Amino acid sequence: MSNSGSTIVRGAARARRWLNEAGLPYSDEIELRPSNAQFADGGHYGVEVPVVNNFKVLESTLRLLQQEGLPVTRFNETLGAFLLSDSEVQDMLDLCRENAVGMVFALGPRPEYDRKAAFYRGGFGASQGRRVNNNDALAVSVEEALRLTEFGCRGLIAYDLGVIRLLSDLRAAGALPADLVIKASSHCIVSNPMTSRVYAENGTDNVTTTHDLGLAVLQEIRRGSPQLVMDVPTDVYGSKGGFIRFYETPELVQICSPMMLKIGASAQSHPHDPVSENTVRQRVQRVSLCLDYLAKSGIDAKYISSLSPQRCVPVQV
Template identity: 50%
Template sequence: MEVIPRSASRGRAALVELGYPAGDDVPLRASGRTFSGGGHFGVEIPAINTFRQLKATIAALQDQGVYCTRFDETHGSFLLSNAEIGDMLAICRENGYGLVVGLGPRPEYDVKATFYRTPFGLEMGRQINNNDAFAHCIDEAFRLCDLGCRGITVYDVGVLKVLGELRAGGKLPRDLVLKTSSHCMATNPAIAKIFADCGADAITTAHDLGLPVLQAMRAAAPEAALDIPTDVYLSKGGFIRWFELSELVQIAAPMFLKMGASVQNHPYDSVKPEAAAERVSRVRVGLEYFVANAPEGLKPIPATDRLVCRPVLPTAA
């Protein structure tokens, strides 16, 4: 069968010379990488935004005997009191789970971000557009670390860069994990490399990326974990990719499977105990598919790994 010539030949040749993929028709290969202490994957349940939701989800996990590594708070720390964040961190610490907290404030809460609320402004994502809000984000990072949080989700790449500099300079804890949100839209390997160069320890990928792009992201940002949505809210497309979980772990390790969202219509939906149990059941089904299709040797992240984001005791006032 004759192989046809490809379009954009100069562009493809330039990408190959720089070490980037020149198309999607590439063979899939195992990454050959693990977390620092071994292990290939973790499981993250997203949008656990209150202590009540967290408590119900932990109860459902224990009742159903389902593995989970950590949880992801997504509304933003700006909406939670010290007491509620402290309770969320404590219950995770006591039960052996990690917790990543979304950094606030974000443009949707900001008095100086009126443009963000327009159809055009939404296209800028959750980037901060004024110096005061930028300073507030940095201050929130200090607050979270004082409360014992060791995982922060960042929505603005500029904020990420500054937090990385503060951590490198010892102003923030050395064991703090910085994770980019899917709202930063890591949609290709070059963007993933930028995030890693700015200090990201974990990069949440855009929701609908195919295996070739994810494989290229792994190569472009070899030191960062990839956090990959495996099933998504109905408002984000509602897809479920259980049959690809084995391939995802093999090509993207070290990585986290973001699981359980497809039960809900929207990430801001309330997660009552019944919904928490249904989300955990969805995770259990996904992991059953993963176990049925995965080759031998794929292991979860060690509980002591820094990227679990296990909370520590709060700093004394």
């Protein structure tokens, strides 16, 4: 080797120099810094519990969290609200509103349920995420958004950038509520700072980051899209790798604030698995353990304000 200096010479040096000078992400080897940002109404983090897909699971999960004295900001329904009857959707929203807890519903039809599902259930289609690939599905997604918000829902999960842009335009036009929170699913594959910027520019309020991102990438997403609330998975389903990063909770809150700690998926092997009482207990135990790591770190991290619209608490209609 001809290099005898104290540091190595990195590859892609010309690109790194240009990106660095332009203030863009250029390396994973950067100093970690706190974001020093909060939710508009105060607080650094909230707690989001996923895979709460029907009233029975919602009721039992909320009851156990309350018994354990654990905070929960909002729940996620993740299979598609079109699989739930109007009465069950209303019951779920009513329960959350009565307990000042948020509820975010997933729009349908997700492509694996749509009439072109054969494509998405094949090997190639599965690699495309959950992109909507026909005009009728766009229309149904909008119809679902109208249905859910008419029941008082104030948080929607979308799986497609085009659907998010549609929802954003409808919100701006007054067809959807001005206080509606639009959330990009992890299936949107927001895995780097430039992609997160595209989602923010098209009306996304919250983005669930790809599950396996390192701290440096998460820091650059926060720096590049300061208006986004970042929903960061702390643990994942066994079928998605099963990793648990509770030990990084203090760093995640400092780097990503304002953010949601998305806790509890590791209690299940697959998001479609039936949720038993034992699954609910394991999920709540995960919430407790994750928040213990944050509390023991001693950092000055404040829970999200009860006034924040990012909580997605349903409204009375």
